Amino acid sequence: MAVLRAVRQALAAAAVSRAKRRRLARALTDDQDLLTSGRPEGPRVVGEFVRTLLAHGSRRAVLPKCADCSRAGKLTSLRADGKRICPPCEERDVVLAAITSQPVITMSREAPKQCPRLRFPGMGGW
């Protein structure tokens, strides 16, 4: 009974809203190893639930590890493949994307012959 009480307390702490509890239940129904595998999969609430289970004395729960750096921190973001990553890895991805992407605005050597606002009726222009 003490274990059940600890699980209920951990659930109440990690999944405060009904929607979170529903997401957690769905994820654990689909993949029962999520609490012990350490895989960075499933909704964010899985990691929060594991963290509270460990705080309540669980020995079997394993924190999910970042899909990029393998650290067991808070995994707040998703990679394109659906695996969870930590904030520093997400920040690195954002910076890398900004560096490697094409510039949004290009400079033309010629001055425009017509005001770009004329494309939008009622906006005026020169």
Ligand SMILES: [Zn+2]
């Ligand atoms: Zn990471």
